[in-house]
Amino acid sequence: MDRITANDVPDTADTDRIIAEEYERLIASPLFTRSPVLSRLLQFLVEHRLRGGRSAPKAYAIATEALGRSADFDPAVDSYPRVMVGRLRTLLDRYYAETAWVHRLRVPQGSYEIVVQHRAAPPAARSGEETVEAGDVMPSTTPAGAVAPPPARAGVQAAPGGRPVWRWLTLLLVAILLIGAAWWVSDNRGRLFGSDLVPMPLLEVSTPSSGETAPSRAIARGLDGRLRDGLRRFDLVDLRSARAPANTPAADRADYRLDVSIVRQLEAERAEVTLVLNRVADQRTIWSQQFDLVGNQMPRFEAVDTAIAQIAGDYGVIVRDQLQRHPDNFAPGFACLAQFNRMRQMRTTTNARQIEACLRATLDRNPHDPVALNALSLLRFGDWQQLRGTPAGAAAFAEARSLAERAYENGSGSAAGQFAMARANFYSGNCAGGVAMGEAAARLNPYDSDLAGFLGLFKLACDQPEAGAALLQRSLDLDASYPGVPAVTLAFIRSQGGDQDAAMAILDRVPSTSTREPQFVMVRAIVLARQGRLPEARALWRRLVAYTKQPKDASPEKVLQQFVISPVVITRSAAALRDSGVVTALAS
Template identity: 30%
Template sequence: MDETLKGRPDRIKAYSIATSVFGRDETFDPQVDSIVRIVAGRMRRSLERYYLTGGKDDPLRIRIPKGSYVPVFEDAAMALEDPLHSHGGELQKPGKIGPSILVGPFIEEGDLASYPNLGRGLARSLVVGLARFTNLRVFGTEPLIERVPGPASGGADEVAVDYILSGGTTVGSDRFWADMLLVDARSGRTVWADSFERGLVPSEIFALRSEVANRVARTLAQPYGVIYSDRAQETEGSPPERLSSYDCVLYFYQYWRTFDQDIVDRVRDCLERTIRSEPHYSEAFACLSLVYSNIHRFGNGNRFADTDFRERAQALADRAVELAPSSSWGHYARSLAYWSSRDIRASLAAFETARALNPNDTAIAADLGQRYAMLAEWEKAVPLLEESFSRNPVQPGSYRLGLFFYHCAHGRFEEALREARKIGTPHMILGPMAIAVAAAHLGDHEEAVKAVGQMIALDASYGDHVVADLESRNLHPDLIRMAVDGLRKAGLQGRDTGFLAAESA
C-alpha cells in the first residue's frame, strides 16, 4: 500500500512481496511457491467481508483486483461494480448481444399423408440444435410468424433478427430431401445454402430429422462456422477499441485459431472492457478465462510475472458458469482453468459437462480429445479427434496435436509429421516442437533443424526446461520421453535434452 501511495505501483509484484514480506530468497518462483497468491486471495476475501459489514459506510474503499497485487482506492459512491463479484439479481437487464436467427417456415412437399408435419418438426429440431450455441439468439416461427420483419417493414413490435433460415422438405417413397437457405434479414443477401438427400426408412424418420438438424446447426453456429465467418467480415480491420461486445468475442476466436501473440493483449483488453460494460455476458467471461489459461499454459505470461493467471482464469470461468449454467463455453473455460492447475479429474468432468450441453460444438469435442491424447487414453481420444475434424475441417489445427501424439506413440512418424505440419500455430512452441520431433525420428535433419530454430525464437532456453514444461501440461511420461528423445535427435541444446553446446561443436 505504501508503494502505491508513493507512486510506485510497478514495484508491487509477486517476487518483491515474497522477498520483502515473506522472507523468500532470490530463487523464489511464483509458479512453484504460491504463498503470495494464497495470502492475496485471503486479503481480498477479508476486504470484501469488511465492506459488507463494519466498513459498509466507509467513504473510501480499498480493493485488490483479481490478477493483480496492486491495491486500488475507490470512492464508495462512484466505484464501479466488479463484474466478478456481482450477483444475478443485481445485474442490469441483458441487451442485444450476438447475432439472432429466425428458423422457418419450411415448405412441405411429397407424401404428406405418411409424414405429416415433417417440416415443422425439422424446424423445431433446428431451433433446439441452434439454441445450444448460447451466443446465438434463436427464434422459432410458430409463435412469431405474424411478426417476422420483412425487408421493407419496420413496425415497432417486430422481432429484429439478423438471419432467417428457411427451406423445404420433400418426401418420396424411399428418399428424403431437404433444402436450406440462410439469408441476411436486412439485405436479403444469401449467406449460405445447401441440400440434403437421404434414404428414408419410416422407423428412422426422427433420427433422420435430428441428423439433418444437427449438421445444419454445426455448419452455421459453431466457432468458425458460417455465421461467425459472415459476422467477422463486417469487423475485419476495425481497431479493437471500436469493437462491440460481440465483436470482441469474434476477435477472441481469431486469436484462438492460432494463439497469435501479436494480438493477445488487444484481445484481452477488449474482453476486459466487455465484461465491465456487459456484466451479464457469460460468453465474454468464458472467452477471457480461456485467454488467461492460455497465457499461463503456453508460457507467454512471463512479462506479467506479478499476476497469477490461473486464479484469474478460474474466477472468470466460475462467473461464466454462474451467469449461464447451460452455456457449454463456461464449463469449457472451467475445464481449461482446472487443467492449468493440474486438477485433471475436475478438468475432464468439466469438459464432459460442456460436451453434453452442446454435442454439436466440435471445438469442445476436439479439445477434450486432445486432453485424453495427452494422457495417452487413445480409445477416448482418437474417436473424438477424428469425428471433430470430419464434422468441421476448418476448426483450429492446434487440435491435431493430439493425433500427432497418437501416431508418435505407435511409431508412425510419417503420419505424425503430416499431422504436425497441419497444426499451424507458429506462436505456440508445441507446434514447431511436433515437427522437430517427428522429422528427427524420420531422419529428416533439415526440417528438424528448421523447426528447432523456430522453437529457439520462441524460447531460447527451452531445452533447459522442456521436461518441466511438458509435465505442467499433464503430458503422459511416455510421451515426454518420446518428445525429449526426438528433440535430442533434432539438436535442441539444453540440460533436459542432454545435448549441450560443447557436444555439438
C-alpha cells in the first residue's frame, strides 16, 4: 500500500480546504442533521480554526458562544462543554466508521481543537495471505498540517518449523474458548436476571373529588397540579395522567391509584384533603393521609409535599410495597434499583455484590440510564470508602467517578445525573462544583428528602452551616421515616447550638438500623456527655474505638478518619468530643 510521505502532507491552505470540505459533508449527513446542538458545536470549532485560531478555544467560549449558556457560566463548576465535546467526538467516530476516508476531522482527547487526520487511501479488504501493515492510520493527536513520521512496515515472516501454523491454531483455540465463555456468561446472566428490564411501577392520579362551586374546582385543579408536578420528578415511579379504560391491556394498566378528595368549609376558609393510595391488582389501600389546608396554604399547596415524598421517594411507599411483595427479586431495572435503595436505608451490605451484579446487568441493557449509573457510582464510592489507601480503593474511586460522569452526560437534565456529578465533585474535594450541581439537582426535584439531606451534608462539609442545616431539616420535614445520616448530623448541629433535648429527640427517632452506624454512636456520645451522662458517653466512645480497630488511646482525629471523609467534619467532631468531655483534651 502506498504511504503518505512528509512532502505529501498538505500545507496550511490545503488543510483549511480539507477542514471546510469535511465540515460540509458532516453537516449534511443524517447523523448531524439529527443533532442540531452538536452541529452548532462543530461549526464553532471549525470556524475558530479557519479564522486562524492558533490554540484551542476555551471552555467558556464554547459554552457561551456555541452552546447557548449565559455570560455567568463558570467552567470551573460546570463540565457541560467537556461533556458535549465528548459527544461530538463520539459522533465523529460514528460517521467515519461508516465512511471510506482519506482525510477526517478529529477532536483529540483532552483538547477542544479540530485537527485533520490523514491516511494514504481508504482501507481495502485484505486476504489472509496479504502482508499485515502496522500504523495504517497516523496518530489522532497529529495537528492539522503537521508532519507525521511515515509508519513502519511490518511483514509477518514464517519462523522455521512451521510456527505460524501453531500460532494460528493456538489463536483459534483461544477464540473458541472466549466465545464459549462469553456464551456462558450471557446465558447465565439471562437465567439470573432475565432478558428484559423490569419497568417502573405505573401510578395513576385520579381527578380530585370536590364540590361543584368555582372555588372548589379551582382548589381541586391546584392540588392536582401540585401532586402531578411532584410525583413526576421521581425516578422509580412512572406517572399516568388518567385512569385506563376497561379494555387497556394488562401490561399497560396502572399498578397504583392515588385517590384525592377535597372537602371545603366556606365559613372556616379551610379545606380538608384526603389522599388514599390503592394497589390496583387487589384494590387494597396501602397508604392514606389526611390534612387540612388553611388560608394562604391553598394557592401553593406546599402541605402536600410530604405526601409526595413519602409516596414516590426512592424508598417510599410504592417501592417498599413492591419489595414486600417481591423480596427476592433482583431483576434488572426497577427491581434492582429498589433492592439498592433498601440496602442503603437498612444500612446493610449483605446483598451488595448481588445488587452490583444486577445494576451492571441493568446497564448492559440500557447503558445510558442515569438512574442506574448514579446508583452504581454510589455503590462504588462506598467500596472506595472502605478501601481508601489501597490499589483496589483507587480503582473503585476511578470507576465511581467515571460512572458519575456518564450519568451526568446521559442525564444532565435529571436530578439523578446532576447529583451523581455533585457527589463525585464533593468526594474529589471540589466543593464549588459539588454544591453547584447539588443545587441544580435539588431544583429538578425539590421534593426528594434523600437528595435534600445529602446536599445538606455536602454544604456543611463545605463550610456552609446555615444552608446545610436548613436542608437537613427540610429532609426530615419531607420524610422522617428513614432519616439516617442526615438526621444524625442535624442532631449534632442542635447539640452544638446548646439544645441537647432537641438533639436527643432526633436521635431517639432514628431507626434501629442506623443506630449501629459510627456517626450515630459518636453524636449520641457527645449529646449524652452534654446532658451530664458522662459514663454512658465514654462507654459509647470505647465501643466506637473498638469498632474502628484503633488503639484505646487513639486521638479522636485518628478514630474519625476511619469513617468520615471531610477534614472539616473531622475537625469539628473532634473538637466537640473534647469539649463535651467524651475524650480528654490531651488525647493524641
